[in-house]
Amino acid sequence: MKTEKQLQGIHGEEMAVNLFLQKGYRILERNWHCGHLEVDIIAEDDNHLVIAEVKTRKTAIFGEPEIFVDFQKQQRLIRAAMRYAKFKRVTKEIRFDIVSVINCPEMQQVTHIEDAFKPRW
Numbered sequence: 001m002k003t004e005k006q007l008q009g010i011h012g013e014e015m016a017v018n019l020f021l022q023k024g025y026r027i028l029e030r031n032w033h034c035g036h037l038e039v040d041i042i043a044e045d046d047n048h049l050v051i052a053e054v055k056t057r058k059t060a061i062f063g064e065p066e067i068f069v070d071f072q073k074q075q076r077l078i079r080a081a082m083r084y085a086k087f088k089r090v091t092k093e094i095r096f097d098i099v100s101v102i103n104c105p106e107m108q109q110v111t112h113i114e115d116a117f118k119p120r121w
Contacts, residue, residue, distance in 0.1 A: 012056025012101035013040055015110050019099065023112070025050065034087075037080035041099075048095040051081045053116075056101040066100040066113055078119040094119075 002010070017027055020043050028049075029042040041052040053073065055065035074096070081094050098116040102109040 008058065008103060009054075009056050012099075012103055013054045015101055015103070015108070016041060016052065016054045016099035016112075019110050019112055020050075020052070029084075032080070032084065034080060034083045037076055037083065039077060039080050039084070042084060044092065047093065049081075049085070049090050049092045050095050050097050051077055051084075052097045052099055053077060054099045054101060056103055058102070058104045060102055064100055064111075065102065066098045066111070066116065069098050069116070074117050081119075 013030070017030065020027060020041065023045075025043040025045050027041065027043050029039065032039045032042055039051055040054040041050075043050045043052060053069050055068055057065045077096060081096070084090065085094060095115055096117050096119070098113045100109075100111040100113065
């Protein structure tokens with residue numbers, strides 16, 4: 001049985017997928033794993049392969065959800081993207097996005113931050 005926090009995260013990812021679809025992106029993968037590395041959403045548009053991290057919170061009282069994508073998480077996403085690109089022979093430019101979700105009964109807010117961070121190849 002899933003915890004309330006897990007259910008909140010799943011709902012946030014659903015909201016993020018819907019946002020990407022509304023913007024015309026194609027969803028290639030959800031919760032893609034390679035060993036201990038994981039990417040919430042892998043999508044593409046005409047120009048980019050998008051590696052997206054979804055952060056969902058009930059409130060922003062401790063800060064906006066996106067601030068919790070720290071340097072270590074960014075490095076794991078970059079490693080995952082490199083493995084995915086090699087495995088799938090990706091030729092498009094890779095972009096790292098964050099989808100910040102605040103989901104409480106009083107308010108639902110979904111913010112798509114394109115090009116949220118750059119890899120340090």
